[in-house]
Amino acid sequence: MDKIRFYPIDTTYKIINNKPVIYLFGKTSEDKQICVLYEDFLPYFYLIPETGQDLKSRLESFEVKNEGETIKIFKVENVKKRYYGEDVNALKIFTKLPSHVPILREEIKTIEGIKSINENDILFVRRFMIDHNIIPMSFYDVEGELINSNLKVPSFKASSIVLSETDKVPKPKILAIDIETYTPSHKEIVPEKNPIIMLAFHGDGIKKVFVWKHFKTDLDYVEFVDSEATIIEKFKETIAQYKPDIITGYYSDGFDMPYIKARADKYKIKLDLGLDGSELRIKKAINVTAQITGIVHLDVFKFIRKIMAGTLTTDKYNLDSVAHEILNEKKHDVNLDDLSKIWDTDVEQLGEFCKYNLHDATLAYKLAEKLMPTIIEMVKITNLPIYDVNRVGYSQLVEWYLLKQSPAFNQIAPNKPHGKELIRRRSIRIKGAFVFEPKPGLYKDITVFDYRSLYPTIIGSHNISPGTLNCSCCEGTAKKVPLEFQNRWFCEKRKGFIPTLIEDLITRRMRIKEIIKDHEGEQHRILEARSNALKLLANSFYGYLGFYAARWYSLDCAESTTAYGRYYIKQVISKAEKEKFEVIYSDTDSVFLTLDGKKKEDALMFAEHINRELPGLMELEFDGFYPSGIFVSAKMGEGGAKKRYALASETGEIKIKGFESVRRNTSTISKETQEKVFEIILNEHDNKKAFEYVKGVINDLRNKKIPLDKVIISTQLKKPIEEYDAKGPHVAVAQRLKNRGENIGPGSSIQFVVTPGSDIIRNRARLPDEIKEGEYDQDYYINHQVVPAVERIFNVFGYKKEELIESKDQTKLEGFFK
DNA sequence: GGCTCCCGGGG
DNA sequence: GTGTACGGGAGCC
Numbered sequence: 001m002d003k004i005r006f007y008p009i010d011t012t013y014k015i016i017n018n019k020p021v022i023y024l025f026g027k028t029s030e031d032k033q034i035c036v037l038y039e040d041f042l043p044y045f046y047l048i049p050e051t052g053q054d055l056k057s058r059l060e061s062f063e064v065k066n067e068g069e070t071i072k073i074f075k076v077e078n079v080k081k082r083y084y085g086e087d088v089n090a091l092k093i094f095t096k097l098p099s100h101v102p103i104l105r106e107e108i109k110t111i112e113g114i115k116s117i118n119e120n121d122i123l124f125v126r127r128f129m130i131d132h133n134i135i136p137m138s139f140y141d142v143e144g145e146l147i148n149s150n151l152k153v154p155s156f157k158a159s160s161i162v163l164s165e166t167d168k169v170p171k172p173k174i175l176a177i178d179i180e181t182y183t184p185s186h187k188e189i190v191p192e193k194n195p196i197i198m199l200a201f202h203g204d205g206i207k208k209v210f211v212w213k214h215f216k217t218d219l220d221y222v223e224f225v226d227s228e229a230t231i232i233e234k235f236k237e238t239i240a241q242y243k244p245d246i247i248t249g250y251y252s253d254g255f256d257m258p259y260i261k262a263r264a265d266k267y268k269i270k271l272d273l274g275l276d277g278s279e280l281r282i283k284k285a286i287n288v289t290a291q292i293t294g295i296v297h298l299d300v301f302k303f304i305r306k307i308m309a310g311t312l313t314t315d316k317y318n319l320d321s322v323a324h325e326i327l328n329e330k331k332h333d334v335n336l337d338d339l340s341k342i343w344d345t346d347v348e349q350l351g352e353f354c355k356y357n358l359h360d361a362t363l364a365y366k367l368a369e370k371l372m373p374t375i376i377e378m379v380k381i382t383n384l385p386i387y388d389v390n391r392v393g394y395s396q397l398v399e400w401y402l403l404k405q406s407p408a409f410n411q412i413a414p415n416k417p418h419g420k421e422l423i424r425r426r427s428i429r430i431k432g433a434f435v436f437e438p439k440p441g442l443y444k445d446i447t448v449f450d451y452r453s454l455y456p457t458i459i460g461s462h463n464i465s466p467g468t469l470n471c472s473c474c475e476g477t478a479k480k481v482p483l484e485f486q487n488r489w490f491c492e493k494r495k496g497f498i499p500t501l502i503e504d505l506i507t508r509r510m511r512i513k514e515i516i517k518d519h520e521g522e523q524h525r526i527l528e529a530r531s532n533a534l535k536l537l538a539n540s541f542y543g544y545l546g547f548y549a550a551r552w553y554s555l556d557c558a559e560s561t562t563a564y565g566r567y568y569i570k571q572v573i574s575k576a577e578k579e580k581f582e583v584i585y586s587d588t589d590s591v592f593l594t595l596d597g598k599k600k601e602d603a604l605m606f607a608e609h610i611n612r613e614l615p616g617l618m619e620l621e622f623d624g625f626y627p628s629g630i631f632v633s634a635k636m637g638e639g640g641a642k643k644r645y646a647l648a649s650e651t652g653e654i655k656i657k658g659f660e661s662v663r664r665n666t667s668t669i670s671k672e673t674q675e676k677v678f679e680i681i682l683n684e685h686d687n688k689k690a691f692e693y694v695k696g697v698i699n700d701l702r703n704k705k706i707p708l709d710k711v712i713i714s715t716q717l718k719k720p721i722e723e724y725d726a727k728g729p730h731v732a733v734a735q736r737l738k739n740r741g742e743n744i745g746p747g748s749s750i751q752f753v754v755t756p757g758s759d760i761i762r763n764r765a766r767l768p769d770e771i772k773e774g775e776y777d778q779d780y781y782i783n784h785q786v787v788p789a790v791e792r793i794f795n796v797f798g799y800k801k802e803e804l805i806e807s808k809d810q811t812k813l814e815g816f817f818k
Numbered sequence: 819g820g821c822t823c824c825c826g827g828g829g
Numbered sequence: 830g831t832g833t834a835c836g837g838g839a840g841c842c
Contacts, residue, residue, distance in 0.1 A: 043831060044831095045831075095831085097831095098830080098831050099830085099831070100831085101831035102831055102832095103831095105831080119831090120831060121831055121832060121833095122831070122832095123830065123831060123832070124830085124831060126831095127831080179828095179829085180829065181828090181829050182829085183828095183829040184829095185829095187829095188829095189828070189829055194829090249828095250827080250828080251826090251827040251828050252828090253827095254826085254827060254828065255827070255828035255829080256828075259828085259829090285833085285834065286833090286834055286835075287834075287835085299827095301826095301827060301828090302827095305826075305827085306835085316826095317826075317827070318826095318827065318828085319827085319828090336829055337829090339829075340829085392834095393834090393835065393836090395835095396833095396834095416832090416833085549833080549834085
């Protein structure tokens, strides 16, 4: 009997000798790849009979004929469980193979006296990992022996697998890839037709670009090969030699991997990268995915889009914007439209593109490295392997955390909804948060308070859970859900499943926050990531309860959560007004007050009074102090627009909320003008100056002093020109390009400028190179680009948009500070 | 408003 | 793989 220590990274199972065998690919504590095999685990699911029904003996002899084979139930056990807050006598039904489960389930369903069949869709390996407490990226002591196998890594057959260390953080080996392909400008990306021209790798100690045309260069990382097929061979070879635990790329699920696969297919090259010799698998569903057995394929883009999006300020998720925000690095500035031409006619210029190629791989690598701690924390909380954490959304993260915890509560998990129920749930909209409509205006001395994790703390403090809803033990005695739900209460005697778990997440995070100050460097980053992961997950519970496809879906719970939310925020508002603060705005969990002559300390005292009366983990926190801020008016009516304001901090930093400042269909001049206006108004308090500034811009437009590149509007063609019913300006321009014989199709980026005339817009759209400097329709840019961007801001001061447009000076100054 | 369709990223 | 798929914005009545 041997002993090893290892951490699992990627998991699967195979049927060997008619038995399912679990494969845990991972790394030993000596950092060697290994696969731990385990075979003493059987698939099972639960059956809950109607009360009084005894189905055990009937099920024990149950069998189904399937494709000539007789499938039997392997074993049935009586178990006492909890289901939706009730004790139930259930049957645990074991089968021989995972594939037998759906077959048996379908037949068993027809038996009379069944209340429900549960947990029949939890995948075999995941079931094993939950039951055996196998947490990916955590270290285990394994007893067993090395055996022969045809895997590319040693195989260790385990007799026992025991968690040894949870805090030691593994350092998986990451390899980033990026390809450049032959794509003539204005043409679609077509893997079936166009070759890969270069391939870059970035890993620990490896920087390489393979390219299959020769040119003179000093770049030492460039390696010339003779054909595209050799590039694909190099792809395999590099991976085999480097032995990464993780292969990463930016949008590699949707682009690089499928492209490489398509080209490999063309040359009949087998991409047998899997540690079991299996091929790279490309799955084309709604979302394309690329998977390799034993090696995690991490698509950085997917994780950022699905999990990190809310914590980033960018609203574009291309590599350039994301790298800029997360790494403070930009992509190399080359014009990709030129690459194919240069490839055909001017190879000596390819060096720049090799640099670009490697840099993209480097950025993907750095992003993967940076996000790894957060990903690993998500993995540890949910038990899902990295591959899955990378691809699921928040609802699935919450659900797997609940599924992982449910055995500890002796619970049977509810089923996912199907068919009509799904449609019904989908159509329901619940009443959301309370928003206090702001009076448009400029304000000073704004103090902002918000409830720390409002919904999570409400769920915890008020014991909101499907199993505690309207319990019989508290009927008539428990406090009712505020206001409109007086027929609803939650148990006050027994803590529910979801409140227990959510409070666990919150308190774990609070503990981390306490100790984080005493750590620095690597350790600090890990704690930061852990805290962030816990917060993201806790914040997702409310959404999960109201998510139509959730197992623990509960409309009553979701509605009660927002009802309590409205109750608590309104309470702060009315108490603040009683204390003579002016409440200017409130949204969901935050309140904006002006001091109205009082001191900052008075506001802090006020919050402290509120906190004395809050239950459980609920807390109203001081969020910030802003010397000035502006709330703009709504398009319709008199009131202020919700969720649209800008604040200036004590250091003069400007926070803009809710204004669509970066939009694809806007020109640079419109965006620039809006930003400048906020700056002048909030920091210099000079609305006249801001007004004059805009008038200046408008004048410059009139006098054609604004350069052409600031009025260019850029849009991408998304489908063949003929397929557009609504022909916008960019479609019209594309059509003309095509008529001229240029290659225009989906993916072409169309840039245009609106030129003067009386015809409809699309007939006046021109390519920038078709026209001369200044040849744009000043009125269009004034009325449809610049004025709409700032109109609402000036409404606050009583300016009308007509005054902006008027060429004669005419200003009003009243209503500066409200 | 509500409903449907399209798109994201990538070269 | 013991499976299923998202979510937001624009355009259209």
